[in-house]
Amino acid sequence: EKLGLGREALPEEVAAWNHDIGPQGQGLPVGSGSVEDGEMIFSDNCASCHGEFAEGAGNWPKLAGGEGSLADKDPLKTVGSYWPYLSTVYDYVRRSMPFGAAQTMSDNDVYAITAYILYSNYLVEDDFVLSNENFLDVEMPNAGGFIIDDREAAEAHFWGEACYENCKESVEITKRAAVLDVTPQEETGDTVEADSATSEEMPAQVAEAAAEAEAPVEEAAAVVAAFDADLAAKGENVFKKCKACHQVGEGAKNKTGPILNGVYMAPVAHIDGFKYSKDFASAHDEGVIWDDAHLTEFLAKPKAVYKKTKMSFAGLKKDDDIVAVIEYLKSVSQ
Amino acid sequence: GPDPLITEPQDWAMITGEPVDATPYGMPIKYEADVIRRNVPWLTADPISSINFTPIHALDGTITPQGCAFERHHSGAIELRKEDYRLMINGLVDKPLVFSYADLERFPRENHVYFCECAANTGMEWAGAQLNGSQFTHGMIHNMEYSGITLRSLLEEAGLTAAGDLADKWVYVEGADASSNGRSIPMEKALDDVLVAFKANGEALRMEHGYPVRLVVPGWEGNMWVKWLRRIEVTDHPVESREETSKYTDTLADGTSRKWTWVMDAKSVVTSPSPQVPITHGPGPLVITGLAWSGRGAISGVDVSIDGGKTWSKARLAKPGEDKALTRFYLDIVWDGSEMLLQSRAHDETGYVQPTKAQLREVRGENSVYHNNCIQTWWVKENGESENVEVS
Numbered sequence: 138e139k140l141g142l143g144r145e146a147l148p149e150e151v152a153a154w155n156h157d158i159g160p161q162g163q164g165l166p167v168g169s170g171s172v173e174d175g176e177m178i179f180s181d182n183c184a185s186c187h188g189e190f191a192e193g194a195g196n197w198p199k200l201a202g203g204e205g206s207l208a209d210k211d212p213l214k215t216v217g218s219y220w221p222y223l224s225t226v227y228d229y230v231r232r233s234m235p236f237g238a239a240q241t242m243s244d245n246d247v248y249a250i251t252a253y254i255l256y257s258n259y260l261v262e263d264d265f266v267l268s269n270e271n272f273l274d275v276e277m278p279n280a281g282g283f284i285i286d287d288r289e290a291a292e293a294h295f296w297g298e299a300c301y302e303n304c305k306e307s308v309e310i311t312k313r314a315a316v317l318d319v320t321p322q323e324e325t326g327d328t329v330e331a332d333s334a335t336s337e338e339m340p341a342q343v344a345e346a347a348a349e350a351e352a353p354v355e356e357a358a359a360v361v362a363a364f365d366a367d368l369a370a371k372g373e374n375v376f377k378k379c380k381a382c383h384q385v386g387e388g389a390k391n392k393t394g395p396i397l398n399g400v401y402m403a404p405v406a407h408i409d410g411f412k413y414s415k416d417f418a419s420a421h422d423e424g425v426i427w428d429d430a431h432l433t434e435f436l437a438k439p440k441a442v443y444k445k446t447k448m449s450f451a452g453l454k455k456d457d458d459i460v461a462v463i464e465y466l467k468s469v470s471q
Numbered sequence: 472g473p474d475p476l477i478t479e480p481q482d483w484a485m486i487t488g489e490p491v492d493a494t495p496y497g498m499p500i501k502y503e504a505d506v507i508r509r510n511v512p513w514l515t516a517d518p519i520s521s522i523n524f525t526p527i528h529a530l531d532g533t534i535t536p537q538g539c540a541f542e543r544h545h546s547g548a549i550e551l552r553k554e555d556y557r558l559m560i561n562g563l564v565d566k567p568l569v570f571s572y573a574d575l576e577r578f579p580r581e582n583h584v585y586f587c588e589c590a591a592n593t594g595m596e597w598a599g600a601q602l603n604g605s606q607f608t609h610g611m612i613h614n615m616e617y618s619g620i621t622l623r624s625l626l627e628e629a630g631l632t633a634a635g636d637l638a639d640k641w642v643y644v645e646g647a648d649a650s651s652n653g654r655s656i657p658m659e660k661a662l663d664d665v666l667v668a669f670k671a672n673g674e675a676l677r678m679e680h681g682y683p684v685r686l687v688v689p690g691w692e693g694n695m696w697v698k699w700l701r702r703i704e705v706t707d708h709p710v711e712s713r714e715e716t717s718k719y720t721d722t723l724a725d726g727t728s729r730k731w732t733w734v735m736d737a738k739s740v741v742t743s744p745s746p747q748v749p750i751t752h753g754p755g756p757l758v759i760t761g762l763a764w765s766g767r768g769a770i771s772g773v774d775v776s777i778d779g780g781k782t783w784s785k786a787r788l789a790k791p792g793e794d795k796a797l798t799r800f801y802l803d804i805v806w807d808g809s810e811m812l813l814q815s816r817a818h819d820e821t822g823y824v825q826p827t828k829a830q831l832r833e834v835r836g837e838n839s840v841y842h843n844n845c846i847q848t849w850w851v852k853e854n855g856e857s858e859n860v861e862v863s
Contacts, residue, residue, distance in 0.1 A: 139628055142574045146559050146567035154702050155561055157643055157653060160711040186516070196516035208726030210598075212838055214717065219728075222711050229713040232651040236520070239546065239649040283720065286732045292834055295736075296822045299774065301783045307863070308779035308812060310850060314600040314746075314859035320607060321511050381519055381547070392517065 158228040162272050165227065169268030170249025172256040178246050179253045181440070182235045182449040185382075185393050191216075191257035201257040207282065217258025221280045223272065226251045235449040236393075237381030364467040372465025375458045379450070385469045394448060400427050401463070401470035416443040432463050498538075506530070508539055509606060514595070519547040520650070522589060524610030527740075527762060528747040532789070533614050533797040534584070537671055540613035542679040543589055543693065545650030551699055553683045556647075558625075558667075562704035563640065565630025572683055575667065578620040578628075583666065583689070584796045586764045588612040588735050590692035590719050590841040596828075598837045600848075600859045603746040605761075608847060608859060609738075612764070614797035617687050619668030622661050625703065634705050637662070643710050644686055647701035654695045655709035656688065660733075664689045664795075667700065690766030690795040691733040692841075694719055724836025735766035737825050738844035739773055739800070739817035750855030754808035759786075763798045765819035770798040772818040777804070779812030779848060779862045780827070786815070811851040812862055828861060 158164045180189060186197040193199030203213025212218075216226055231247045233239050242250070252267035255275060261267075267275070314320065376385070382394035389396045395411040406413040406421035413421070420443070425431065435442045436459045438452040453459050499506065510523035522543040525535055542548065553572040561567040592611035595601045602608050622642070634640050642661040645653035656665065666687040669676060676682040681698025688695045694714050709715065709731075721729040741761040744750045750757060759777075763770045770792030774783040789799040800815070817825040828845035849857040 139630075140578065142577055142628060143560075143568040143570040146561055146569045150559065150569065151561045151567055154559055155704065157645070157704065157706075157710045157712070159706070159708050161708070163706075163708065196513075207722060207728075208724065210838070212722060212726070214722070216717075220717050222716060225711055225713050225716050228653075228710065232645075232653070233546065233649065233713075236546065237649075239651065282726065283716075283728050283730045286729050286734075288729075288732065288736070292826075295824060295826050295830070297824065299783070299816065299818065299824045301774070304781055304783070305863075308781060309863040310812075310860045311863050312599045312861035313850075314603045317599070317601055319511075319513065319601055320603040320746075321509065377547075381517070 156228075156231060158224045158231075160222040160224050162224060162269070165224070165269040165272055166244040167269050168244040168248055169266055169270075170245045170247070170252050171266045172249075172252045172261065172263050174246075175249035175251070175253025175256070178249050181447075182238075182242075183250065185447045185449065186236060191254055200254050204258075204278065207279070215258065216254050217260060217278060219279050219282070221277055221283055223251065223255070223275050223277055226254060227272075237378070238450050241451055364464055366468070368461050368464040369468040370465075372458075372461035372463065372468075375453070375462045376465050378453070379462075382448070382450075385466075397466060397469065399470045401432070401467045403427055403470070405431075414443065414445040414447050416445040429463060432466070433459055436462060503529075506539060508541060509610075511595075511602070511607060520545050522591070522611060524606045525613050526606050527610050527612065528605045528742050528745050530742070531760070531799070533762070533799050534672060535613035535615055537615065537674070537677045537680060540615065540680065541589070541611050543611070544648070544679070544698075545652050546648050548679045549648045549699060550678060551647060551683065556683050558684065558700060559702045560625060560629040560704070561702070562643070562706050563631075563634040564626070564705050565633045568629050570625070572669075575620060575669065575684065578624050580618055580620055581666065582616060582618050583664075583687075584614065584616045584793060585687060585689045586612055586614040586735075586795060586797050587687075587693045587696055588738075588764070588766075590694060590732075590735070593738075593843040593845070593847075594840050596845070596847075596859075597832075597839060597843055600861045603859050605740050605742045605745045605847075606747060609740040609742075609762075611693070612762075612797075614764075615671040616673065617666055617668040618670035618673075619666040619684075619687065622665040622667055622686070622703070623663075625667060626661065626705070629705075631705070634658075634707075639707065641706045641709050643702075643704040643706050643712075644695075644697045644700060645702045645704075646681075646697045647699040652694070652697055652714060653710060653712045654697060654714055655706070655712065656695060658705075660688070660691070688733075690735060690768075692719060692735060695733065719841055721835065721839040721841050723834075723839070732842055735764070736842065736844040737763070737765035737767065737770070737817045737819040737823045739763035739770075739815040739825060740847050741775070741813050741815050741849060744813070744851055744855070744857055745849050746857045746859055749857065750806070750851065753855070754806050757804050757806040759802040759804060759813065761800055761815050763792075763800055763815070763817040764796065765817065765821075765823065766795060767823060768820040769794050769796075770817055771820045773798070773800040774816040774818075775800075775802040776814045776816070777811040780814055780846070783816065792820070808853060810853055811849075812860070813849040813851050813857070814846050816846055 187200050188194045191200035200216050203215045203218035206212045248267050255261045383397050385397045391411050395408040405425045406417040436453050439446050439448050506526045506529040508523040515521040525541045556572045558570045589611035637658045640658040642656045668687045669684050684700050686697045686700050721732050743760050763773045773786040775786045776783045786800040786802040792798045831845045848860050848862050850860040851857045
């Protein structure tokens with residue numbers, strides 16, 4: 138019997154969330170995208186992690202290659218070599234990608250990206266256009282490579298009596314973890330304790346600034362600007378949108394994007410050794426500085442300022458957010 | 472001589488301690504600060520889409536505190552207020568519905584203790600002994616008491632008449648975070664014991680465990696326990712999402728892969744002594760302890776071997792095994808100070824006996840990645856230290 142709880146979902150609400158695509162193309166939106174367009178969109182939005190040719194970068198997933206490797210030691214599982222349904226690519230790209238800017242792609246862009254991933258796996262030609270109409274015509278090489286869980290039959294011998302005495306004649310050590318030695322070193326409680334002690338005494342922002350102030354100055358700081366701690370704290374919250382690719386603070390490392398310590402008032406492309414786009418490199422050579430005006434412009438619409446930037450982030454919509462995040466970048470640039 | 476800790480007055484016996492409210496929500500005492508989650512940086516590309524491990528080596532009993540229960544996020548843990556929370560039910564239901572958090576609290580509530588194990592737990596050990604420590608080899612597991620409502624009650628509220636024959640229907644569930652992780656669950660399971668939970672161990676879910684609402688899918692792989700649950704859709708097909716095709720499928724030696732391997736097989740591990748927990752007291756009385764669990768039901772018994780599986784003794788269960796929950800076992804021995812090859816072996820109520828790694832490899836090869844429930848071996852040396860090893 139019903140409790141009469143909840144309210145009816147409106148059609149536009151269902152339409153806003155009901156985006157899953159089934160293996161027979163259930164739920165595919167009307168639309169299309171070409172390999173040609175996909176190459177450009179992929180390069181702008183996906184290549185920083187997945188490589189220009191979907192071959193993968195660093196530890197990020199490889200989307201192409203691996204044909205015929207599934208029975209090998211360490212098989213390479215990619216869209217081409219492993220994925221049984223093309224619908225999964227469309228569903229996943231539209232729902233979860235790009236990392237850090239999910240659910241921002243248009244339906245046609247997702248078709249184009251899907252088409253490009255097929256092309257990078259040699260499954261379609263370079264003039265191919267994928268649409269809701271020809272979607273199911275694409276043959277996925279490993280479509281027949283799956284069986285439904287058969288453990289109860291194939292492993293029936295795991296059910297039964299257990300041995301207790303004289304179960305085997307001898308026992309030898311055949312492999313040792315110490316030989317590989319890949320266990321991470323344990324951080325002891327000391328570090329944790331020190332951190333929490335600091336944060337109890339002062340707000341994180343101040344603590345961070347204090348820690349940096351104590352650190353020896355490696356090179357002449359660009360310009361030390363006073364910052365509004367409250368606004369910077371607000372900006373730190375906005376900065377969560379950037380964290381997928383950018384690190385700041387002590388021990389920060391270059392990830393998909395460069396470290397942003399000291400970026401405020403620094404020349405564009407301020408981190409040596411980071412592979413910036415050509416746009417960035419030339420701005421660097423021209424002596425362009427990340428001042429308030431330039432940061433504001435860039436954060437609002439990155440690709441309007443640097444057309445070739447590898448940053449897939451679409452931009453901050455709210456002016457308040459931009460002001461706050463710049464204040465935060467100021468605070469980590471002290 | 473006499474112990475000064477006894478004969479001389481100590482500070483703590485003379486000076487007063489902390490007042491109440493010194494820490495309105497307490498943390499463990501600083502001497503336990505090494506009992507924390509840890510990750511394996513080389514395992515994933517980025518900690519935002521990654522996993523860490525429960526310090527099972529340092530815990531006892533069966534309940535995992537939320538603060539040290541392993542985390543797995545695909546696009547980071549999000550801050551979602553109860554006031555902003557919405558849960559939609561749509562698809563083949565009589566009437567699509569939207570619930571607020573407050574609505575959910577008005578359904579009849581249940582409490583259950585269940586383990587949640589990532590399908591990749593012990594996955595790094597398929598090809599050989601790799602990681603030294605039960606935290607790293609077996610720590611993608613936690614066990615909590617969940618308070619919530621049944622998924623069945625929500626499905627019935629929306630009405631399943633429109634779905635017709637339920638035998639071939641599915642329930643697709645997805646999260647509100649940027650990964651929007653989605654999985655397909657057969658209707659039979661959805662109507663059986665799946666919970667929509669909002670509390671764990673009595674308190675609100677921690678952010679990293681899906682605050683304010685997560686799915687609990689007892690006995691089945693952790694990836695299906697969708698966090699920040701935002702939508703439930705009744706369908707006539709599995710969605711075949713990324714997490715149920717390209718991931719969480721088990722590739723066998725011949726290159727074919729098993730899919731829909733949802734249930735977690737019976738498994739156990741000795742948590743102490745183990746590589747992170749050396750024996751420091753020398754020969755004499757020794758408590759051997761560990762955890763056992765099965766996704767198929769209750770643990771019916773656990774055996775322990777100290778000679779690498781030549782002979783086995785029945786361990787003592789701290790409590791009778793409970794349905795799809797962790798069971799604590801003990802074996803109290805007098806250690807003679809010689810080397811041990813320490814193993815544990817779980818039995819569940821269906822008669823399943825935890826296999827050796829060799830038995831598993833015979834059927835599944837070495838490339839399965841997921842669902843490694845083999846018997847674990849610790850080589851305990853004469854100095855009390857242990858190492859993760861494989862034995863013949």
